Amino acid sequence: MLAHKRMNNRLPSAEGCKSGGVPVWRGLCTLLAVLLLLTILPVKEVQAADQKLLQLSLKVGSNTAIVNGEEITIQKPFVDNGMVLVPLGVFKKTFASTVSLEGNDVVKVMYGPHTGAMTIGSNTAWKDGVKIVLPAAPRMVSGTLMVPLRFVAGVLGARVLPDSGGGLLLTLAPSVNQEEMGETGGIDSDVGKTRIGNSYYQWSLNYPAGLIAGDNGGNESVATFTSAENLYYLEIHASLLETAPDAEGLLDRLVRAAEEGGETILDRETFADAAVPYARIVSKDSSGALWEGRQYYAGGKLYELYLTDDKAANYKDLNKYALLLNSFKPSFDVNDKSIRDLSTVDNGLRVGYNDDYGITLQVPADWSVDDQHLYYESKQGSYLRVKVSSAPVGSTLESWSKELDSQIQDSYVTDAYVLHEDVPAKISGEPVLVKETELNSGSGWSTEYQVLLQKAGYRYFVEYLAAPGQEEDKAEFQTILKAIDIDFTTIKENFGRLETEDYAALRSKTVTKSSKAYAYSVDIPRLWTPYQDVFETQTVEYRFTGGRFLINVNPEGSVEYAVNLLQSYYKNSKNDPKGPRVISVEESTFAGVPATLLTVQQTKKGIPSRTQQIIFAKNDLVYTLTVTLNDANATPAQQAAVEQTLKSFRLS
Numbered sequence: 001m002l003a004h005k006r007m008n009n010r011l012p013s014a015e016g017c018k019s020g021g022v023p024v025w026r027g028l029c030t031l032l033a034v035l036l037l038l039t040i041l042p043v044k045e046v047q048a049a050d051q052k053l054l055q056l057s058l059k060v061g062s063n064t065a066i067v068n069g070e071e072i073t074i075q076k077p078f079v080d081n082g083m084v085l086v087p088l089g090v091f092k093k094t095f096a097s098t099v100s101l102e103g104n105d106v107v108k109v110m111y112g113p114h115t116g117a118m119t120i121g122s123n124t125a126w127k128d129g130v131k132i133v134l135p136a137a138p139r140m141v142s143g144t145l146m147v148p149l150r151f152v153a154g155v156l157g158a159r160v161l162p163d164s165g166g167g168l169l170l171t172l173a174p175s176v177n178q179e180e181m182g183e184t185g186g187i188d189s190d191v192g193k194t195r196i197g198n199s200y201y202q203w204s205l206n207y208p209a210g211l212i213a214g215d216n217g218g219n220e221s222v223a224t225f226t227s228a229e230n231l232y233y234l235e236i237h238a239s240l241l242e243t244a245p246d247a248e249g250l251l252d253r254l255v256r257a258a259e260e261g262g263e264t265i266l267d268r269e270t271f272a273d274a275a276v277p278y279a280r281i282v283s284k285d286s287s288g289a290l291w292e293g294r295q296y297y298a299g300g301k302l303y304e305l306y307l308t309d310d311k312a313a314n315y316k317d318l319n320k321y322a323l324l325l326n327s328f329k330p331s332f333d334v335n336d337k338s339i340r341d342l343s344t345v346d347n348g349l350r351v352g353y354n355d356d357y358g359i360t361l362q363v364p365a366d367w368s369v370d371d372q373h374l375y376y377e378s379k380q381g382s383y384l385r386v387k388v389s390s391a392p393v394g395s396t397l398e399s400w401s402k403e404l405d406s407q408i409q410d411s412y413v414t415d416a417y418v419l420h421e422d423v424p425a426k427i428s429g430e431p432v433l434v435k436e437t438e439l440n441s442g443s444g445w446s447t448e449y450q451v452l453l454q455k456a457g458y459r460y461f462v463e464y465l466a467a468p469g470q471e472e473d474k475a476e477f478q479t480i481l482k483a484i485d486i487d488f489t490t491i492k493e494n495f496g497r498l499e500t501e502d503y504a505a506l507r508s509k510t511v512t513k514s515s516k517a518y519a520y521s522v523d524i525p526r527l528w529t530p531y532q533d534v535f536e537t538q539t540v541e542y543r544f545t546g547g548r549f550l551i552n553v554n555p556e557g558s559v560e561y562a563v564n565l566l567q568s569y570y571k572n573s574k575n576d577p578k579g580p581r582v583i584s585v586e587e588s589t590f591a592g593v594p595a596t597l598l599t600v601q602q603t604k605k606g607i608p609s610r611t612q613q614i615i616f617a618k619n620d621l622v623y624t625l626t627v628t629l630n631d632a633n634a635t636p637a638q639q640a641a642v643e644q645t646l647k648s649f650r651l652s
Helices: 027-039 089-095 149-156 247-260 315-326 397-411 470-482 488-494 559-569 636-648
Strands: 052-058 064-067 069-074 078-080 083-087 098-102 105-109 114-120 123-126 128-135 139-141 142-147 159-162 168-172 195-198 203-206 212-214 221-227 233-240 264-271 278-284 290-298 301-308 337-342 349-354 357-363 369-371 375-377 381-392 417-420 423-427 431-442 447-453 458-466 512-516 520-525 529-532 539-544 547-554 579-588 594-605 605-620 621-630
Touching: 052 089, 064 089, 064 098, 083 089, 083 149, 089 098, 089 149, 089 168, 105 142, 105 149, 114 149, 123 149, 142 149, 149 159, 149 168, 159 488, 168 458, 203 233, 221 349, 221 369, 247 264, 247 278, 247 290, 247 447, 290 315, 301 315, 349 470, 349 512, 357 381, 357 470, 397 417, 397 431, 397 447, 397 636, 458 470, 512 636, 547 636, 559 579, 559 594, 559 605, 559 621, 579 605, 621 636
Parallel strands: 195 337
Antiparallel strands: 052 064, 052 168, 064 069, 078 083, 083 142, 098 105, 105 114, 114 123, 123 128, 139 142, 159 168, 195 203, 212 221, 221 233, 233 301, 264 278, 278 290, 290 301, 349 357, 369 375, 375 381, 381 458, 417 431, 423 431, 431 447, 447 458, 512 520, 529 539, 539 547, 547 621, 579 594, 594 605, 605 621
16 A cells, blocks of 8 residues: 555544534634635736745734735734634735635635645644634624634745744745635635646535645645545545556455555445446555555556545445545546646746745645755656755855856866856746756766755755756756745745855865774764764765765674675676676775775666675674775776775774
8 A cells, every 4th residue: 555545544533612512603603704805815826936925914802914015905814812813804915815714604715735724713724635723712892703813824835934023924835836826815716626636637526615625735736635524535546557458457456455564354345337447445444444445547547545434333334435435536626616636837937935934935836845855856866956055155056156166067077068168047037047058877868957056154055967858857947946935034034054066176175983882983974975874874975976985894794705795795706797807806905804805897877887896894793894886987086085084984
């Protein structure tokens, strides 16, 4: 089964929102719908794609707010039990969030794929399917619905900062495919949304009242849902599958996955004659929870549905969800306005955003997403990464560019790179330099773009690499460059002095690392990246451009045994010209003790490299030091760094 399938085997219990069996504030349902329409101001058209972050500024006790630079009059925010309550309408006005009234007193706030649900008069709320207890409940004040500011801001993904005037400032990146807002009131057309789905992965299903979509961290291949009443939990997975299985094949997949997970199959069935053939099982997991699992195949995609009801005791108890599950379709009609789209993909791109740095960008929709570290990667090896650091004293864009040129020249042999002239551009109104470099490690030419921006003592570094043969990724760069937006005030609020990356200063520096458990020390270049750097474990690994360095300590065996094992591993029995070839086996001295030096040449994934392994022993410990360096990166500077590191190794 998929890694994040069935993320919550047991649903959390929900506290009731009723008093004496009658929902609180039920009589206000009609009044609420009318008042919200009257109290929320019209919304202007969405600004151009290159606009700054959307901003809302307000203050407790003041009936004035600033919405994207425009002053408006609002019901005065106030504090209740430590939580600031504000008019619900300001979120619609500022961020174009969708607001709907369901079940008489349940208010939903939606933005892109995110959903929050509150009940008027109740302290229980839901954010992307997760139950939250609010310190203060939403309430009507003088005809206006007042809601907890930080809860709604969290649903939208807005950042809340202290304002210079003693108030609060909310900032948020515009949603990529947010619908045009128009001159509408506060209760939006989501009430009329009868289906929900994902236009990118092409699926949809019925959208009953109380269905709350979860947050899956930007992974659009998975959608999770809970009911506002905490009755059930549903997951939908979509993945590419080249071979089309029939209904029996789908059933085999379901059964095999369930059995591998230690589950008991209670019921199984195939529907070969359905409009889209599918298979269904009901199983019991190790915690006793009952799950209905379904698989469909259409359009080169495998769709998996998993639903559980924490109160289900018999497999037949899940039959009541047949209407919802039967409504699933492996299709999405983009012209059908009754479908709520969970996808944030627009023209093949989705939004990436890190609110700590205030950086918004767009990345190809099928790339992996890591907004926290601002790193995005394709399955073919193309990637986008952003790093913010403190600028060295006296640094300019031009001097920074020369540093990066030196780094390329130190890391690649002459015929493995081509440097192009820097091109000036602008990001968020600030001048930048765009560098283009062609690189070839042996498997073909890739294109690397580096964008340099420096402001207020910080460096903003954007690196985009189009892997060999990925011409579409190369063509996408200009679109991605134009979409980058930076709120420079955010970093001042969240960070002080950051790491300084000065290549000229760091290229000759090292840091001493030691292992008490295995009695050695070594000086590691500061420019090398730790991959596994816990020196009290048996294996340590560092990586650098085109190479890696490993230390392995084995408390068992002998040098002779280790050498024989390595020679057997590198034996090229089929005489493959690209396979490993042992160049030499030499007896020498290393770190003051006898050692065997094994040198191997090989080509992996089209990239030729040379590996040197040094094997020696002391005090019943067998040490193996391994250095691998691609031929394209075997420059004098790289080789000197390796030699310096090996010479620094000492036993204690």
